[in-house]
Amino acid sequence: MSKYLVDKFLFTIDRDPDLVERYREDPDGTVAWWEETQANRILGCIDDERSTWLAFTDEERTALRDHDHVALFEMGAHPFLTLTLFIAMFERDHDEPLAYQKAYGEALAHLSLPYPDITT
Template sequence: MSKYLLDKFLYTVDRDQDLVERYREDPVGTVEWWEAEYANRILNCVDDERSTWLAFEEAEREALRTHDYPALFAMGAHPFLTLTLFIAMFERDHEGLGFQLEYARRLAHVEMPYPDIST
């Protein structure tokens, strides 16, 4: 499992409004496209700088495809990255702080110490 790759996905998608919308509307296609096009790009480098070995494991891929942020959290994805991305995608579907409250409710079962979020 690669917490780095999960966090990289969440970070890069969250910083591009078009990708946020694409991920909201077509999570399966977006995850597949992102993994093929971006997973091995080195952050903050020219596009030609790439690695060759990064790929999601099937459990990570499935959690991303289904917007399963509790599973992503359990896998060690950074909670601030999941929260900000999923707020951007789903806040409009809830009144007031409704999505933030739903996020908290779905993660209420998690007790300290939280999953390790170091990469």
Template sequence: MSRYLLDKFLYTVDRDPELVERYREDPRGTVAWWEAERANALLNCHPAEASTWLRLTDAEREALGTHDYPRLFELGAHPFLTLTLFIAMFERDHEEPLAFQREYARKLSHFTLPYPDIAT
């Protein structure tokens, strides 16, 4: 698994409002573009510095491409990164305050301790 890369996707997309909207509207296309163009860029480094070996797994690509946050949690994505990005994308679709957060909790409620490992 590439938990580092999975978390990096969540982190970088969440910090760019245009990418949040792009990911909301075209998740599979955004994941493919991000993996090809941004995945190997090193965080907080000169743009010319890059890695060449990082790749998402098929399971990670599928979960990201379908906005499947319970599966992302199961794969080891950090729950705070997942929650903040998905709040940015889907909270507006709910009329009640905290409705998306309650839905998120409900969809993850089948997990019991110990939770999946979120270490990178």
């Protein structure tokens, strides 16, 4: 898994409210668009500065398209990146305060130390 690329996806989507909505409503299209147009952009550089070798694995694509934060965590995606993005996308679907955050944690409750390595 390219933890760097998955974390870069989560980070860049979370920083743009329009992309958050796009990813919520059309995860397949957003993941495909991002991988094709954004994955190889070098952070902090002009648009013409690009690499050519970065791509998601099938497993990463599936987890991103399914909004599967558990699978992403198990693969090594940084939990703070998934949590902040998924709060922006799904907290509104819950009536109780912190209900989404609690559900997020409960979905990860089966995991125990040592957690997957989240360094990139």
